[in-house]
Amino acid sequence: MxxxxxxxxxxxxxxxxxxxxxxxxxxxxxxxxxxxxxxxxxxxxxxxxxxxxxxxxxxxxxxxxSRALYDQLVEDLPLDFEFRPSGGIIFYTTEEQGAIVREFVETVQADGYPMEHIDGAEVRRMVEPIREDVLGASFCPADACINxxxxxxxxxxxxxxxxxxxxxxxxxxxxxxxxxxxxxxxxxxxxxxxxxxxxxxxxxxxxxxxxxxxxxxVGGERLQVAATVPVPEIRVEPLVYGPLVTKQYRLFRDLPSWDAAHFTEPYEDEANIEVLELISQRRNGEILMGCAMDYPDDIDLRPTVEGLARSLQSIVQDFPGLRGVAVDRVWAGILPFTxxxxxxxxxxxxxxxxxxxxxxxxxxxxxxxxxxxxxxxxxxxxxxxxxxxxxxxxxxxxxxxxxxx
Ligand SMILES: Cc1cc2nc3c(=O)[nH]c(=O)nc-3n(C[C@H](O)[C@H](O)[C@H](O)COP(=O)(O)OP(=O)(O)OC[C@H]3O[C@@H](n4cnc5c(N)ncnc54)[C@H](O)[C@@H]3O)c2cc1C
The missing domain is CATH 3.50.50.60 (FAD/NAD(P)-binding domain)
Structure with a gap:
């Protein structure tokens, strides 16, 4: 028909x-x-x-x-959606994590997928508020940011x-x-x-x-986010993931050197909440920070005290340059999944x-x-x-x- x-x-x-x-x-x-x-x-x-x-x-x-399609959408769509092709990183802070991240980079590169390893100085150049002792990161130049x-x-x-x-x-x-x-x-x-x-x-x-x-x-997973006021004087160029996110992804868990013990923090275990630690910056300068993850019984779009606390605990620890920045708003959303x-x-x-x-x-x-x-x-x-x-x-x-x- x-x-x-x-x-x-x-x-x-x-x-x-x-x-x-x-x-x-x-x-x-x-x-x-x-x-x-x-x-x-x-x-x-x-x-x-x-x-x-x-x-x-x-x-x-x-x-x-879709990534190729975005280049076209930037031209075709009637409203600007702040597309920024500045890549994405997963940073690490210990030598043990670094060995696993390097293996990840090599494995993915061998598949012909765009991926690089960058050192701590390069991470600090791209992500100004990050901790001084960051050691390096995987960097995927194909990642991009949108509003x-x-x-x-x-x-x-x-x-x-x-x-x-x-x-x-x-x-x-x-x-x-x-x-x-x-x-x-x-x-x-x-x-x-x-x-x-x-x-x-x-x-x-x-x-x-x-x-x-x-x-x-299809299930629903709640993720919680906090947004700062615009701080255009602080630059966060790529999308940024913290080391704990690695255990969420099969590409890391399948690596021969994988050891989840290197990617945990007490604040996750205590709360029975895992944290997909991330930050990104919008064009107006506001920085979005997240994300505690949990699985409520029904669709519940409200953030929780515990979820926000765990998310921000990771931010306080890893992004000292954001500690004094004012928070403008907080929210949660339900991510659908299979x-x-x-x-x-x-x-x-x-x-x-x-x-x-x-x-x-x-x-x-x-x-x-x-x-x-x-x-x-x-x-x-x-x-x-x-x-x-x-x-x-x-x-x-x-x-x-x-x-x-
Ligand atoms: C906090 C958070 C962070 C995330 N981070 C990322 C990320 O950085 N990158 C990424 O790729 N993905 C991310 N995701 C996942 C991503 O947001 C989803 O994959 C995507 O938004 C799903 O889009 P959708 O159109 O299917 O659903 P939705 O965006 O949820 O849209 C569904 C719409 O349907 C409407 N609706 C519901 N019921 C009815 C009804 N009965 N009648 C009519 N309308 C109805 C709702 O109001 C809603 O507007 C994140 C999710 C969350 C919650």
Whole structure:
């Protein structure tokens, strides 16, 4: 069946990218966003377009393709989204950590992936507030920084200019299936019929998929962030990850020299919270700092005292130059995830297109928009989708159960 009219659910990076690419192909697109554009994870993340630790296979392929696509989006999208191709680092502070980071760099380089090792002096030059005794870092020149909420608004505006209707404040209450096909959505403002529905509702997608009997193996992980006031006099050029993040990534855990004992801090164990230690700087100079990670029972967008304390404890320890800087605001967001960290991009029943479970939406989200557009137009997707099929084996995530990427 040829698809003309499409309903897109969710105004995050995935939903707006889908709306943008579909509208540019001449499809009649209506996007429904329950709250406001970028209300979800896309509006709350610190802007890492992070290729550094992407697993080989779909993860790397989609991230490299999105990274190339960003160069085009900078030209094409109507609003500036502060794209800054200044790379990313994972720094280390002990010789034991350094041996593992060096092995990581060599392994990834051997695969032909862009990666370098830089010394402590170079790290201090790029990241002014960092501790004096930093020893070195892995540096991926392909990593880039964006202002994600601005990118979402820019995709939405681009879609609007191509003819899409963007309906903020209109929630989808259920998907409508008739005769084995999804034929529209029920919204807070009534029924909306469409030839196809794109489900891009982030961590909320699971409940909506349930309404047509689709069990989506997508969990929600809460990450907490604090933002400083603008401090343009302090320069943080690349995206910055601390050493503890390594245990989150399979590319590190699979190294022969890997030893998790070198990548723990008492403040993680005491709280039963792990910290994805990171900082990034926006164009106005504000510095985003994070991120404690936990797994609440339901979608809870509030930060906790303990989560913020653990996040900031790592910042105080590793970035003495930020200790005196005023905090402007704090927040949390829910990152959607699958047990194998790859998203789900598929049409599990006719008329329903899933763009769900994005762990690294800044890297994969723009390409998801293109891939779903290609599926809807019955074209061969430019990246093979075998690894991101709905019916692959995935664990159903449970509350409180930690995941690894
Ligand atoms: C704090 C934090 C830091 C992160 N850091 C990074 C990072 O640096 N780099 C990276 O690549 N990824 C990062 N992530 C993950 C990234 O944010 C996600 O992969 C990405 O935003 C997912 O996009 P999405 O469009 O699928 O979902 P979302 O951005 O969550 O959008 C879903 C939208 O659907 C709307 N919605 C929900 N229910 C309904 C309904 N019933 N009807 C209509 N609309 C509905 C919501 O309001 C929301 O706006 C981070 C996540 C968090 C929380």
């Amino acid at each position: 040829s698809i003309d009219k499409v309903a897109v659910v969710g105004g995050g990076i995935v939903g707006t990218a889908c709306a943008y690419f579909l509208a540019r192909e001449g499809k009649r697109v209506t996007l429904f966003e329950e709250t406001a554009l970028a209300h979800g994870a896309s509006g709350r993340n610190p802007g890492f377009v992070w290729l550094h630790t992407r697993n080989p296979g779909f993860g790397r392929e989609v991230s490299l393709a 994600t909420p601005l990118l979402v608004r820019s995709f939405a505006e681009g879609a609007r200019q191509a003819g899409a209707e963007i309906r903020e404040g209109v929630g989808v209450t259920r998907l409508i299936e008739e005769g084995g096909r999804v034929v529209g959505v029920e919204t807070s403002e009534g029924r909306f019929e469409a030839d196809a529905v794109v489900l891009g509702a982030g961590a909320w997608a699971r409940k909506l998929a349930d309404t047509v009997g689709i069990q989506l193996a 047990s194998d960290t790859a998203p789900i991009i598929d049409e599990p029943i006719p008329g329903l297109f899933l763009g769900s479970g994005h762990v690294y939406g800044n890297a994969a989200g723009p390409m998801t928009g293109r891939l779903i557009t290609q599926l809807i137009m019955e074209q061969e997707p430019e990246i093979a989708l075998d690894e991101v099929r709905f019916d692959r084996v995935l664990e159903m995530p449970g509350a409180g159960v930690a995941v690894r990427w």
